[in-house]
Amino acid sequence: MSDLRLVFLSYRGGQVVEFSLRELGNRVTLLHIAPLDYWKQEFPRNTEGAVDWERATNHLIQASKAVGEYDHGRVRGKGCWRDDGGFVLHLGDRLLPPEDTEFVPPLDYAAAHHRLYEVGLPLKGPNLKKELSDAECRELAWLFQEFGWDDGISGYLLAGWTVLAPFCGVLDQRPHVWITGPRNAAAFCYLVHPLIGDMGVMWCPDSDLGDVGSYHERKALPFLLQLDHPRWRVRRKLREVLALASSDRIHSMACLGTTHEPNLWDRDRDYVSVLSTREQPTGRRYSRRYDQTLYPASKVEHLASRLMGRTFQWLRSGRLDESIEVCRRAVCETFHSAAAGDQYGILIAGAHVLASNEPPTIQGLRSWLQRHHRAT
Numbered sequence: 001m002s003d004l005r006l007v008f009l010s011y012r013g014g015q016v017v018e019f020s021l022r023e024l025g026n027r028v029t030l031l032h033i034a035p036l037d038y039w040k041q042e043f044p045r046n047t048e049g050a051v052d053w054e055r056a057t058n059h060l061i062q063a064s065k066a067v068g069e070y071d072h073g074r075v076r077g078k079g080c081w082r083d084d085g086g087f088v089l090h091l092g093d094r095l096l097p098p099e100d101t102e103f104v105p106p107l108d109y110a111a112a113h114h115r116l117y118e119v120g121l122p123l124k125g126p127n128l129k130k131e132l133s134d135a136e137c138r139e140l141a142w143l144f145q146e147f148g149w150d151d152g153i154s155g156y157l158l159a160g161w162t163v164l165a166p167f168c169g170v171l172d173q174r175p176h177v178w179i180t181g182p183r184n185a186a187a188f189c190y191l192v193h194p195l196i197g198d199m200g201v202m203w204c205p206d207s208d209l210g211d212v213g214s215y216h217e218r219k220a221l222p223f224l225l226q227l228d229h230p231r232w233r234v235r236r237k238l239r240e241v242l243a244l245a246s247s248d249r250i251h252s253m254a255c256l257g258t259t260h261e262p263n264l265w266d267r268d269r270d271y272v273s274v275l276s277t278r279e280q281p282t283g284r285r286y287s288r289r290y291d292q293t294l295y296p297a298s299k300v301e302h303l304a305s306r307l308m309g310r311t312f313q314w315l316r317s318g319r320l321d322e323s324i325e326v327c328r329r330a331v332c333e334t335f336h337s338a339a340a341g342d343q344y345g346i347l348i349a350g351a352h353v354l355a356s357n358e359p360p361t362i363q364g365l366r367s368w369l370q371r372h373h374r375a376t
Contacts, residue, residue, distance in 0.1 A: 005020050007070045010032065011035065012035075016075050016116070016118055017033060019032075042059075074114065074115060074116055076116065078091060079167075079169040079219050079251065080315070081169045081170065082169075084113060087315050087316060088115075088117070092119065092121050092123050093119060093121070095109050099316070107119065124305060126306075127308070127309040128309050131307075132310045136306075137353075141355060144162075147277050148278045149275065149276065150276040151275075153348075153372045156351040158179070159350070159351040160346070160350030160352075162307075163311050163353045164350035165255070167311055168220055168221075173343075174246065174252065174253045175343045175344075176255070176256070177255050178272050179256070179258075180257070180259070180274060181277035182277075189224040189226050189256070190202065195307065201221060201223045201224070203223055209241065213247075213249070218249070220251040220252070225257070227241075227258040241254060256272075273343055314353055319359050323360060326349070327346065327352070327360065331348065331369065348365075
């Protein structure tokens with residue numbers, strides 16, 4: 001009984017908080033749940049302005065028992081989610097309901113639905129008024145092909161990850177990518193991060209995975225992580241990261257980077273695409289290509305928000321779901337692997353958002369795969 005923890009929605013705050021029975025005996029804990037004025041009004045003592053804290057604590061415990069077991073899956077944080085037959089875009093302090101054009105407070109939407117959308121710090125999110133143009137998409141797609149890949153399809157897979165990652169909460173399978181190559185190759189993560197704006201988080205190489213998990217819990221936001229570890233530790237660290245990113249407590253897509261050659265367990269190959277490059281993300285030649293496409297920094301932020309705006313319109317119109325279905329089928333049939341369809345097919349569907357305004361055809365995609373992919 002001493003290990004029992006009770007979960008509450010903070011009064012007017014919109015955050016989910018969790019406390020043990022012992023912690024509920026502390027009045028400071030109760031002030032995390034609701035302000036002092038609330039307790040004075042609801043549980044007054046005979047003395048003017050005093051609170052009957054014992055009665056207040058008993059009320060919380062009995063009310064929690066009446067509600068029953070806490071459902072972790074009911075609470076959702078920031079990100080894009082499927083709900084009510086459409087897509088909910090939750091940006092922390094505001095939420096865009098399915099098919100609506102105006103944002104509403106998260107708690108206002110949650111009041112009429114089973115899901116609870118937790119209030120958080122605001123995200124800028126996508127530009128819903130001006131999406132990325134076809135010409136700008138071609139320019140961006142070209143940039144991803146210029147990374148000096150060992151396999152010609154790798155640039156498309158990384159482009160697909162970048163397009164889909166801010167909306168990873170809507171995917172039934174969340175593919176991850178691992179960039180590897182020569183010295184400093186892992187720094188490609190730092191070049192991808194600006195293109196997903198504040199919808200993604202770039203973690204330091206020495207970040208504790210417990211901190212990563214705590215931050216992303218209940219959220220549908222991607223993260224990027226450079227694995228700056230000795231070769232013998234990278235394999236185990238990668239396994240831990242994939243287990244975290246694929247758990248049911250967080251809904252993330254991960255982009256990982258390391259200078260070591262890939263050495264995966266077989267069971268991990270269904271969840272992460274290894275993208276090997278021969279080029280370092282430094283030097284005059286590469287810097288000139290990158291700078292011309294993305295910089296100055298103000299252009300990057302503008303580009304990222306409009307790219308996300310384009311992806312969101314593909315979501316709402318149903319084109320993205322159709323593309324994912326076609327790409328999964330084409331990859332599965334071409335390489336005789338359902339796992340490849342789930343991994344590569346989804347990423348290729350994301351890359352297609354940069355290439356066209358319409359979903360691909362199964363015949364065209366089969367031909368494209370045979371031309372571009374060396375081996376799966």
